[in-house]
Amino acid sequence: MEFRYEIEGGNFSRAGHASSAVKKILKQLNVDNKVIKRVVVALYEGEVNVVAHAEKGSMMVDIDEQRIRIRIEDSGPGIPDIDLAMQAGFSTASAAVREMGFGAGMGLPNMKKNTDQMHVTSEVGKGTQVEMITWFRQ
């Protein structure tokens, strides 16, 4: 099963729509609640990152019996130093993003914690791609 969702940069009132839709699908598929929570927390952090930093992005979700594979891509400023961005507490978020309750530099590390495999690639001035895989049987 494959799904695709568009993410609008800067629009915090819509942030979470895509993650919410994926949560409903996983519930319908009777995936274990603990696994659903890990997946959607990682997805939501990723979605908020796109809204907070990029102009636009998309979320591709591919689900089979064993696992969920997610690819989040955006058109945005990119990440100059991915290792630094992965460090808890490092953030380049704006004051507006912080006012929404995010931008504490916890997003990427928390995404990694909640997925079985995560791979980040980025090009400065173009955008960022995050691929995450989580297995249903933990």
Place this chain on the structure above:
Amino acid sequence: MKIKTIVELLQARVICGVDQLESEVKNGFASDLMSDVLTLDTDHLVLLTGLSNLQVIRTAEMADIFCIVIVRGKRVTKEMHHLAEENRIVLIETPYSMFRAISVLHDGGLNAVY
């Protein structure tokens, strides 16, 4: 602790979820930072926050938190109310400060997450 006890202790107003007031929460967590809330893997949690925006409800939805207390007399928006109702989240407003709300709930027997 039952949600109805939380409502009584905090002299709070229930915005939605009145049918769930008999439900039990085991722990409390207080933060205005949703990124911190998303790092928790505790169940049966009540979230206390001074942040009143849609992302609080979205965060609760993703983290399976079914009871949110908005402190410092902040008001819930219509959009928050609708999204909370859709996700069966109990939404409560209290005039108490964060510090006072936490003290009262802790004295009443509610435990910290960590």
